[in-house]
Amino acid sequence: MTKTTLPDDILAMSFEEAMEELRRIVDSMERGDAKLDQAISAYERGAQLRAHCEAKLKDAKMKIEQISLGADGTARTEPLDPEA
Numbered sequence: 001m002t003k004t005t006l007p008d009d010i011l012a013m014s015f016e017e018a019m020e021e022l023r024r025i026v027d028s029m030e031r032g033d034a035k036l037d038q039a040i041s042a043y044e045r046g047a048q049l050r051a052h053c054e055a056k057l058k059d060a061k062m063k064i065e066q067i068s069l070g071a072d073g074t075a076r077t078e079p080l081d082p083e084a
Helices: 015-031 036-064
Strands: 065-069 075-079
Touching (some): 036 065
């Protein structure tokens, strides 16, 4: 699932907002509060929220570390230089 396939309302969410909605969906599903069709829709939305959270985490990690190649061609990570 790519960023472009996510609904605009999810794309506009912060990581924390998406996690909170995902927690509410999981809690509701664990309690069995929804009918089958509602549960399927909730599962699909939860999958979208999870993908959004994973993308946010990946973006954050990329901001913290940069990948560079050493002289020997091996990859290593270094702290991101905030001044660069």
